[in-house]
Amino acid sequence: MGVKTLLSHSLRIAWKDLVELFRNRLGLVLLILMPLFMMVMVGFIYPSSGTTATNLPVAIVNEDAGFNNSTIASQAFIMTLQQINSHSSMMALSNASSAADIKSMVQKGDIEGGIIIPSNFTASFATGQQGTLIIVTDQSNPQVSAVIQGTLSAVFTQMGTALAQMNVQNLNPALNSTTSLAVVQPYKITMQGVVAGTPSYFDFIAPGIMAMTVMMSVMTGLPVAISQEKEVGTLDGMMVAPINRLSIILGKTLAQTARGLLQGVVILILAAGLFGVVINGSILLVFALLLLGVFSFVGLGIVITSFAKDQETAQMAMMTLMFPMMFLSGVFFPIQQMPWYMQDISKVLPLTYASQALRKVMVLGAGIPDITTELAVLIGFGIVMTAIAVPVFKRMMTR
Amino acid sequence: MTKAGVSLEEKSQTKTNQPNESIISVQNLTKIFNDFAAVDGISFDVRKGEIFGLLGPNGAGKSTTLRMLSTLARPTKGTATIGGYDIVKNDTDVRKLIGIVSEKMIMYNRLTAKEDLIFFGKLFNIPKDILDKRIDELLELVKLTQWKNSQVGTFSTGMRQRMNVIRALLNMPQVLFLDEPTLGLDPQSSVEIREFIKKLNRENGTTIIITTHMMVEADLLCDRIGIMDHAKIVALDTSTNLKKMISGADTTILDLEIGNLTPPIIEAIRTCKCTDAVTQENSTHLRIIVHGEEAFDSVIDTVREKDGKINSIQSLQPTLEDVFLHITGHQVRDSADQKIPNEMRHRRFGAPAQGRTR
Numbered sequence: 001m002g003v004k005t006l007l008s009h010s011l012r013i014a015w016k017d018l019v020e021l022f023r024n025r026l027g028l029v030l031l032i033l034m035p036l037f038m039m040v041m042v043g044f045i046y047p048s049s050g051t052t053a054t055n056l057p058v059a060i061v062n063e064d065a066g067f068n069n070s071t072i073a074s075q076a077f078i079m080t081l082q083q084i085n086s087h088s089s090m091m092a093l094s095n096a097s098s099a100a101d102i103k104s105m106v107q108k109g110d111i112e113g114g115i116i117i118p119s120n121f122t123a124s125f126a127t128g129q130q131g132t133l134i135i136v137t138d139q140s141n142p143q144v145s146a147v148i149q150g151t152l153s154a155v156f157t158q159m160g161t162a163l164a165q166m167n168v169q170n171l172n173p174a175l176n177s178t179t180s181l182a183v184v185q186p187y188k189i190t191m192q193g194v195v196a197g198t199p200s201y202f203d204f205i206a207p208g209i210m211a212m213t214v215m216m217s218v219m220t221g222l223p224v225a226i227s228q229e230k231e232v233g234t235l236d237g238m239m240v241a242p243i244n245r246l247s248i249i250l251g252k253t254l255a256q257t258a259r260g261l262l263q264g265v266v267i268l269i270l271a272a273g274l275f276g277v278v279i280n281g282s283i284l285l286v287f288a289l290l291l292l293g294v295f296s297f298v299g300l301g302i303v304i305t306s307f308a309k310d311q312e313t314a315q316m317a318m319m320t321l322m323f324p325m326m327f328l329s330g331v332f333f334p335i336q337q338m339p340w341y342m343q344d345i346s347k348v349l350p351l352t353y354a355s356q357a358l359r360k361v362m363v364l365g366a367g368i369p370d371i372t373t374e375l376a377v378l379i380g381f382g383i384v385m386t387a388i389a390v391p392v393f394k395r396m397m398t399r
Numbered sequence: 400m401t402k403a404g405v406s407l408e409e410k411s412q413t414k415t416n417q418p419n420e421s422i423i424s425v426q427n428l429t430k431i432f433n434d435f436a437a438v439d440g441i442s443f444d445v446r447k448g449e450i451f452g453l454l455g456p457n458g459a460g461k462s463t464t465l466r467m468l469s470t471l472a473r474p475t476k477g478t479a480t481i482g483g484y485d486i487v488k489n490d491t492d493v494r495k496l497i498g499i500v501s502e503k504m505i506m507y508n509r510l511t512a513k514e515d516l517i518f519f520g521k522l523f524n525i526p527k528d529i530l531d532k533r534i535d536e537l538l539e540l541v542k543l544t545q546w547k548n549s550q551v552g553t554f555s556t557g558m559r560q561r562m563n564v565i566r567a568l569l570n571m572p573q574v575l576f577l578d579e580p581t582l583g584l585d586p587q588s589s590v591e592i593r594e595f596i597k598k599l600n601r602e603n604g605t606t607i608i609i610t611t612h613m614m615v616e617a618d619l620l621c622d623r624i625g626i627m628d629h630a631k632i633v634a635l636d637t638s639t640n641l642k643k644m645i646s647g648a649d650t651t652i653l654d655l656e657i658g659n660l661t662p663p664i665i666e667a668i669r670t671c672k673c674t675d676a677v678t679q680e681n682s683t684h685l686r687i688i689v690h691g692e693e694a695f696d697s698v699i700d701t702v703r704e705k706d707g708k709i710n711s712i713q714s715l716q717p718t719l720e721d722v723f724l725h726i727t728g729h730q731v732r733d734s735a736d737q738k739i740p741n742e743m744r745h746r747r748f749g750a751p752a753q754g755r756t757r
Binding site: 005009012016019020023024232233234236237238239240241242243 | 469470471491492494495497498499501503504505506507509510514518519521522523524550566
């Protein structure tokens with residue numbers, strides 16, 4: 001049987017699957033909603049570096065007893081804090097009556113954190129000591145308290161710098177504001193990305209989710225689609241036709257790939273249109289990478305197909321494989337954040353390389369020479385898995 | 400099974416003058432699932448143009464046999480050829496010759512009747528113009544033409560089964576396998592399907608292999624019947640010859656209707672020397688097994704002596720059920736409901752059913 005007939009049968013089967021897919025209205029709607037939900041959920045839940053938290057409810061209490069009837073230092077501090085906050089609106093500031101009041105407000109959940117200006121604040125300055133400030137955090141929510149801590153520290157550093165600048169200028173009136181800053185802070189840090197624009201978390205997850213969705217569609221969709229036909233009995237109809245067994249799996253793979261790519265396009269449109277992700281690389285390369293990802297996963301899908309006797313088993317196999325891949329392949333979290341042993345596991349998962357390559361291309365505008373390692377891993381994994389899968393599948397079909 | 404040859408000749412001569420060559424030849428065919436033999440070394444031949452029935456209870460191995468012959472399952476041992484092609488080595492050639500009507504409906508619910516048929520037809524590489532013509536003819540044949548553009552999912556069970564049958568005929572198979580084709584159908588649809596099978600056999604000369612657990616169906620349809628029980632073929636012959644196996648020429652089963660049936664009359668019949676057994680069916684009917692040439696007369700005489708009034712007397716044929724009982728020593732669980740949807744739904748939980756899914 002020639003390659004041409006094999007392909008024409010495959011296309012016929014793929015077409016049949018897609019007609020079925022498109023006539024299933026609800027399924028089609030869900031197909032588009034799924035990536036949308038995933039993007040919205042993951043994108044908004046996890047904090048992105050570009051847009052830090054805003055309007056965190058924070059209370060402030062001034063217990064400054066003053067020095068010589070003057071509370072100049074604490075008043076200046078509060079004024080500067082409000083000034084800075086009015087620019088960035090990181091916090092929603094409110095006043096509390098006492099330190100104890102702040103604690104009870106945190107316990108009630110009215111505020112996420114508090115700032116206490118102790119009674120000796122102005123006195124410390126007047127006597128030439130450091131002024132201490134106390135930040136109260138909500139330990140039940142470490143993530144938010146970390147954000148508050150970070151935010152307030154930034155504010156205090158800024159204020160401290162301004163204060164120091166003033167002092168330096170007092171000491172040496174010859175210095176202006178720029179030169180005094182150079183004395184206080186000799187180092188200045190400027191961030192510069194590889195590409196223009198501020199990075200957002202969507203830039204990170206959009207390529208990952210795309211890679212995951214497309215590859216999962218063959219790895220999991222394929223076993224489910226075939227075991228379903230096996231259960232209903234329609235697979236027999238194809239099996240008694242004088243066609244090459246491979247055209248069944250090829251046709252099914254084509255249909256699942258098309259489905260996965262459709263979802264990938266939905267994600268791409270959502271990411272670019274709704275979440276402002278800028279695609280810096282070539283779109284063609286993005287799709288080529290997705291197809292390569294499909295190739296590297298199809299073998300795994302076929303192996304699951306061959307071993308899963310019914311739909312339920314196939315679905316369970318899918319969940320078992322999908323979860324570790326989702327979380328260990330750097331789709332949602334950078335793998336660099338994981339402990340070393342988890343990083344090692346993630347290095348053997350092909351999805352890691354697929355999402356990494358896709359991220360490089362989409363966000364950083366990388367070309368083929370920049371992703372040769374990823375390409376080599378994906379191609380190698382695909383060849384090995386296919387070599388295992390085809391004989392296994394042929395045996396399964398004629399048991 | 401040597402008896403089969405003689406009896407078949409009588410029958411096939413009365414039917415048509417088809418040559419007596421065999422189209423399917425099965426030798427020592429065996430299928431073992433784990434440690435369980437679903438089919439245990441069966442051998443038989445099917446002749447070109449005949450309707451061959453595999454009769455037996457659920458789990459006897461009928462469907463597994465059919466699946467092996469239709470290349471859907473590989474035999475563990477033994478061989479079979481269809482039209483001269485080996486079912487394992489030349490499976491693609493075999494597939495071109497055969498069609499299979501499974502107990503499961505092989506069709507896609509979201510495709511229309513026509514799309515479904517085109518899909519399967521194209522897998523057989525039938526050129527488009529020929530395929531279109533054939534689909535129209537087949538749809539017309541089973542009166543589904545007006546529904547050809549409706550999705551199959553909207554069809555009734557009877558319509559779906561008719562679709563299921565014509566799907567198997569797209570490649571004009573020389574051999575058609577039917578696995579419980581009337582399972583779950585109402586009597587009227589069953590009759591329609593049976594008539595269709597007969598017509599196909601008569602007009603196209605299609606060889607038909609049918610599995611069923613319904614005695615009546617096998618009796619009505621099949622030229623020869625292989626009775627399967629516990630993975631083996633325990634008897635194979637024409638329906639008439641199978642029945643002769645138990646009755647013999649000498650024994651007759653009589654159904655006697657006596658208007659004024661009284662215990663003395665029954666007792667008189669029971670003591671009659673030609674009587675083997677008497678069963679009272681209801682207040683007026685008796686079922687009597689008698690032997691000998693004069694059995695008829697002596698029963699009538701006995702009844703009249705006791706002033707019995709005979710309303711009717713009828714000589715009964717033994718049924719295939721009697722045959723099955725006689726050969727296997729146990730009853731066929733002859734209920735069409737036993738095997739239907741429930742099993743399909745719960746299959747995944749039950750290990751024994753796996754044999755059938757393969």
